[in-house]
Amino acid sequence: MWTIAVVILGALYLYDTFANSNSLCLSYDNNLNNYGYGDCGGPSSWHQKFISAGGQRQSPINLIARGSICIPSETVDPLVFSCEFHVPPCEMKLYNTGHNVVIYATWGSGKRPIIFGGPLTDEYTFLNIKFRWGPNENEGTEHMINGCRYAMELQAAFAKGVAQQNFDIVEAARSGSLLILSYMFMVTPIDNPYVEPIVSALRYIKYPGGCVSIEPIIISLLLPDFSRDYYTYMGSMTFPPCTEGVKWIVKPEPLLISSKQVRKFRKLHGLGGPILMNTRPVQNVNNREIFYYD
Template identity: 25%
Template sequence: MRYLVLMISLAFPLVSASEPSHDAPAKAPAKASPEAPKTKHDAPTASHEEPAPPAPHTAPAGKHGIPPRISAPRPAAKKHKPPTAGHGTAAANHAAPHAGGHWGYEGGRTGPNNWGSMSPSFALCAEGKEQSPINITTSYAQEMDKIKFSYGMTKITVINNGHTIQLNIDPGSFIEALGSKYQLLQFHFHTPSEEAIGGLRYPMVAHLVHKSEEGKLAVVAALIQQGAQDNPLIEAFWDKIPSEHNETRTFDKLTYSPAALLPLDQSFYTFMGSLTTPPCSEGVRWLVMKNPLSISARQIARFQKEFPMNARPIQAINARNVMEGM
């Protein structure tokens, strides 16, 4: 009997423990709730660990790797950028092209082949790498604005400086070329033309010398050929040019415009060069008119009576490019 009572008392707690507990439903959601968000959060994390999407589309190299046509002449154009040092030298000597001295155009120790050894200040005449004049045999087409000539009326002051006939003018005449503005200082003549085109040197050339506010020089070379008629500008003073060296004549009542020395078609070649007389300073922008103007045989002979030959020999072009407006 005692054993029977003992067995009954042990069985009762076992039955109670096997019944559902009211705390179980609350615990299960509580346990599952932190797990479910974790699972949902881990899924996006796993997706970010996938290989990154492709980078934004880039154009094939061929699309932009081939330079457009307009860029083709750019390297040559850079070569025409005026060097600062060269222009400074030319500007410092802008009054020197025909400033006198014992140099000349004939042979011997004072001739062009010996200019460089006559004085330390003339060294560039022998050692320079951008000397003028040159023979233009090859040119490269380049988009360039035309030269804008703004030449006004001026009085005539004619000088025979022993090397050429030079005409000084009043201030107020300008050109705009290749992004710069230059004031016309004077112009003078050479026979034959110093510049050659395809090996041809014309009977004469007029050099119109300009200077910018920064002291840079630009020379317009107007080639002159023999024609049937007199040029009216040259006719105005040609018979009155002084025959004595270092002689100056001023004509206060006579005015003219240097534009009369320009051809109608003002296409041009351009390159960097030098003064064509001692000290042969470099850094000079040359603008050579492609088309010559005409004067009469009588007018050519009148100048050659004073200066039978006053042209420097052709100089080596070296690494320079000659550009031609398109």
């Protein structure tokens, strides 16, 4: 049974960027799944196995307002979220990859949500959504905002050129074709009704390789659109092989989630037991420029 789970997990990891309705084929090294977040094989040792993890432009980072270059929003084109963000998908699935929860969706029109404008010179097409959490409500995000961490972080991946076969997410990062849109979640006493359908379905994907279809959620309810008040910088994937060349857009104003909802994510299991955390510590900014669009 566990052998089957491992095989499924490996397949899901190879498929870690969402295939569209035409089923994109992804190229990956099976060894990339051999990492963790604990003391053994955790983030502090990733650079020993994955060369990119020791680079100078790694993610996540601590985003500090006073150290950022401020760009007045009226001086640039607004960041635009296409109408597909507001159209219900025809299918939505949750997967337990053994490290986190990933949401995949397809749209009946064949079109997918696109983001462009602002700091982007191209259109980026939606791939998937991942969640990051930690052992408590103060250590759940990968990015820090002015030295503060929140309960959870939602990371939505987008890319240029996702229509071709054999799409490679590592190569997309390396070539500067990968965008990750990030939102923070702050704990509140009240459940977030938009996240609740996902939380309620977690019990069906408790173990690695678990997959369940859920009632499709309009993506804009999880990824609210915005045109100002965000950070952007060049970084990396936050999980091995930590390839650099990723453009990040981080919305600092947190969304809300209840403590009860966050706890249910910690009940999910990886191959080594409950997934109590799946976050990489902040990395050195080094000489990078961090932009804030006010």
